[in-house]
Amino acid sequence: MNAGFRRLADYLGSSYWFIPTFMAIAAVLLAGGMVSLDTVVGFGWMDRYPWLHASRPDGARQLLSSVGGSMITVAGTVFSVTIAAVVYASGQYGPRLLTNFMRDRGNQVTLGTFIATFLYCLLVLRTIRSAEEADGYSFVPNLALLVGVALALCSIAVLIYFIHHVPSKIHINSVIEDVGDRLLxxxxxRFPRSVGIAPEDDAAVAATIPATFRDDADAITGEQRRIVTARDTGYIQFLDDDVVLRVAKQRDLVLRLQYQPGDFVHVGRALVEVWPPERCDDDCADDLREAFSVGSQRSALQDLRFLVDELVEIAARALSPGVNDPFTAVTCLDWLSAALSDLAGRSLPSHLRVDDDGTLRVITHPVSFASLMDRSFGALAQYSAADMVASLRYLDALGEVSLDCDAPGRLATIRTHADRLEELAGEALTGFNLARIRTRAGELRAALGQPDYKRRLRDGTAWLAGTA
Structure with a gap:
């Protein structure tokens, strides 16, 4: 899918106006259709239903005026409540979480329902004619009037839903769950899917890397490449991997991507390096640029680090001296441990990507378990170390992640983070609190040093009943 189209779709999904506008247009079409249907069927059909009776022009006007006026008033109230919730969330959880509230479907549909009902009543109202106004012929669109009453009832139901939805949506556990669920x-x-196909033999494919892309390339060889530069400044929101691979295969190129989704790029910076350079003309360079969508803010479309950063930001704010809410940080650590546990059990893709024929086409940024651990647990270590509750849960979360680790290198990464937390806690805590953290860290290291570490972690009394 084109990168620009994906960016547009993400923008529309996170905008507060798109769904209400769509519903308003639908209301205009519905009003016209129902009035036209009324002119065809008349009101004789109502005689078959004793509980229905045709409305008079004055009564119909009063009904639609009351419904329409109340709907636009409630729509203003809904908008005010939403803005208040957004302001609260921005100050409490961080400005990067604003998009989560703006793209909430419940808020968008609620506003759209009231606006659509108002427009429907307004347009139907103007078609009502009394006998004095139409030379002895009155017209009341009774079928359209019934639809207006039905929309009013739906609006009441939506209002009840909205009153429940807003408080539950801004609850901190709901905010964290939304981010954590999207991260999972x-x-x-994303994993193990990525650009192209992972090679079966990394060493064999690595041997085919062009000399200009090797670390030991000399000054002359290192310049034998074409650099495709960026034309926009901002964050890379989406990378169309299909376009990148297609261009590389069609022109028999090897591409090295210098940036990944979530990175900030400046005009003139190298987006892609191409070898051999003579096969990449200006049209090829433009095609490669089109594969990158650049915007003013980061997006979670392909940037998992952005979601990790959101959880880290919430936890860091919760552990700040001005807030001092370690249990919110504990919730963030729980979701981070779930995400890293899921990742620990997966095979991360190679940074060398080949086409269907097994030919090297794209060299990407390597994705490692250690880098994502540094991004999450590494970033939170300095904040968690100053609080005993958060520190104990931090170590428990590392134990949870290790239950899904089989690679010795990943277990070594977990031990490194446990040692780092213990070191930082030694600088921030004293006495009983520090002793508990050192005891728990020692138990974790001792368990990870044994071949049956998973059983020891599951059965050890230190890991039963959760956290502190």
Whole structure:
């Protein structure tokens, strides 16, 4: 899918106006259709239903005026409540979480329902004619009037839903769950899928890397490449991997991507390096640029680090001296441990990507378990170390992640983070609190040093009943 189209779709999904506008247009079409249907069927059909009776022009006007006026008033109230919730969330959880509230479907549909009902009543109202106004012929669109009453009832139901939805949506556990759930789904979608196909033999494919892309290339060889530069400044929001691979295969190129989604790029910076350079003309360079979508802010479309950063930001704010809410940080650590546990059980893709024929086409940034651990647990270590509750849960979360680790290198990464937390806690805590953290860290290291570490972690009394 084109990168620009994906960016547009993400923008529309996170905008507060798109769905209400769509519903307003639908209301205009519905009003016209119902009035036209009324002119065809008349009101004789109502005689078959004793509980229905045709409305008079004055009564119909009063009904639609009351419904329409109340709907636009409630729509203003809904908008005010939403803005208040957004301001609260921005100050409490961080400005980067604003998009989560703006893209909430419940808020968008609620506003759209009230605006659509108002427009429907307004347009139907103007078609009502009394006998004095139409030379002895009155017209009341009774069928359209019934639809207006039905929309009013739906609006009441939506209002009840909205009153429940807003407080539950801004609850901190709901905010964290939303981010954590998207992170888990993002991990499931991205790994091991990536640009092209992972090679079966990394060493054999690595031997085919062009000399200009090797670390030991000399000054002359290192310049034998074409650099495709960026034309926009901002964050890379989406990378169309299908376009990148297609261009590389069609022109028999090897591409090295210098940036990945979530990175900030400046005009003139190298987006892609191409070898051999003579096969990449200006049209080829433009095609490669089109594969990158650049915007003013980061997006979670392909940037899992952005979701990790959101959880880290919430936890860091919660552990700040001005807030001092370690249990919010504990919730963030729980979701981070779930995400890293899921990642620990997966095979991360190679940074060398080949086409269907097994030919090297794209060299990407390597994705490692250690880098994502540094991004999450590494970033939170300095904040967690100053609080005993958060520190104990931090170590428990590392133990949870290790239950899904089989690679010795990943277990070594977990031990490194446990040692780092213990070191930082030694600088921030004293006495009983520090002793508990050192005891728990020692138990974790001792368990990880044994071949049956998973059983020891599951059965050890230190890991039963959760956290502190």
């Amino acid at each position: 789904r993002g991990i499931g979608k």
